[in-house]
Amino acid sequence: MHRTLKEIAELIDGEVVGNGSTVITGVSGIREAGEGDITFVANPKYFPLIEKTGASAIITSRDIKTAPKPIIRTDNPSLAFAQLVSFMAPCELKHPKGIHPTAILGKDVSVGCDVAVGPYVVVEDNVSIGDKTIIYSGCFVGHHTKIGSNTLIYANVSIREQITIGNRVIIHSGTVIGSDGFGFATIEGLHHKIPQVGTVEIGDDVEIGANVTIDRARFEKTIIGSGTKIDNLVQIAHNVVIGNNSIIVAQVGISGSTTVGNNVVLAGQVGLVGHINIGDNVVVMAQSGVSKSIPCGTVAWGYPAKPASLAKRVNAGVQNLPRLYETVAQLKKKIEELEVRLKEK
Secondary structure: OOOEEOOOOOHHHOEOOOOOOEEEOOOOOOOOOOOOEEOOOOOOOHHHHHHHHOOOOOEOOOOOOOOOEEEEEOOOHHHHHHHHHHHHHHOOOOOOOOOOOOOEOOOEEEEEEOOOOOOEEEEEOOEOOOOEEEEEEOEEOOOOOEEEEOOOEOOEEEEEEOOOEOOEEEOOOEEEEEEEEOOEEEEEEEEEEOOOOOOEEEEOOOOOOOOEEOOOOOOOOEEEEEOOOOOOEEEEOOOOOOOOOEOOOOOOOOOOOOEEOOOEEEEOEEEEEEOOOOOOEEEEEEOOEEOOOOOOEEEEEEOOOOOOHHHHHHHHHHHHHHHHHHHHHHHHHHHHHHHHHHHHO
């Protein structure tokens, strides 16, 4: 699909600086782009690549005034580029249509308009599936589960009984929703299973990555708030409550009965103990271990996690330990020499 830079700017509500007649034939990353491609740069650390990229044009922020090649200045380069990719390179994924003859639907299953259920899907009794929802092959949906409209469930997802899933949710392959929470009572060295009879409630516009596990509550609800996005390989334990529009990155583990607020970012491999509260707008940096509650608006880092400014100072001090050790050893030697001289006098 060919478009001039001027036409693209109109599509993404941007401002052309340079030759608006430049013809764009493709989209690409800034390092990989070649002649005819348009790319984007949003992070300031990548600004030097503007001089090096082979792209014919670049989508930038409003902060960039000039460049060695035509640019389109926008309020949000990442969002503008995403919109452009959808327009110039539309997804060719072909979703299932209709109810496949090998799918098994139980009694009193309510199926909305234009629902698709792929091969070898099992839907148990009293399930409700909203309009235009798509369920790929090999999925399992337990009894009395409710799935909203325009939801997309990829292959081999397991959704246990009595789960509620909102509208416009995307669930990727291998995810399990509503598995038993990890609860045992240890008596005389033996671990006795505690029944997990609660449920999971997932809000609207949630996306859940591949191989995520979200455990059902012991009694009430494990909750994922609307607009929250969860990366691959995340473990969310029983009775966890996650607010709206939070970002949970790969390999995060959240222990039971912890509450995570709205607009929170948990970076890769963050671990949270149970029964703590993470306030709204908190950012926890990668590989942090959170052992205590974190107040709203904090950027935390480290193990155990602490305010990032303090954690950086602590880390700098640790890096200086070898030099500090040498300094102390030299001082110790000088003190010993002085003591010897004093005794000689």
